[in-house]
Amino acid sequence: MARSHEPLIRLARFKVEELQKQMAELDRSKQALINQIERLEASVPEEQAIATQSKDGYLAYGSYAQAVIKRKDNIRASLSEVEAQSDTLRDRLSEAFQELKKYELLEERRLARAEAAVREAEQAELDEMASIRHRRAH
Structure with missing residues (x-):
């Protein structure tokens, strides 16, 4: 009788679950970066209003604006890296899921053959019993 594919299924399922966890972590990182950008963008009008209230504030605003722009560029670069990692991980997850399904299908077929x-x-046993009864009856 063919061997069970359960160990392969468990291993493939573990791999899928680990990749899903990694994907969730990347999604959280992506959202955190997006939130940082939004917070920076929301702070600009506030700082502009403060800068117009004094000459020192007006002079300091230029440096602040440059720092915000640089920070947003850095965050966007990080966001691009996270998105690239997500794309790669999504492909790996898809492959792992296909592998899991392949093993599950093989196991289903094995079980169906065993049941058959x-x-x-x-x-055959019932046929043999019927044959014996038929011979005894005649």
């Missing part, structure tokens, strides 16, 4: 063999054996 049991049914055939039972039917």
Whole structure:
């Protein structure tokens, strides 16, 4: 009788689950970066209003604006890296999921063959019993 594919299924399922966890972590990182950009963008009008209230504030605003622009560029670069990692991980997850499905399908087929063999054996036994009864009756 063919060997069970359960160990392969467990291993493939573990791999899928680990990749899903990594994907969730990347999604959280991506959202955190987006939130940082939004917070920076929201702070600009506030700082502009403060800068117009004094000459020192007006002079300092230029440096602040440059720092915000640089920070947003850095965050966007990080966001691009996270998105690239997500794309790569999404491909790996898809492959792992296909592998899991392949092993599950193989196991289903193995079980179906085993059930068919049991049914055939039972039917052969019933046929033999019927044959014996028929011979005894005649």
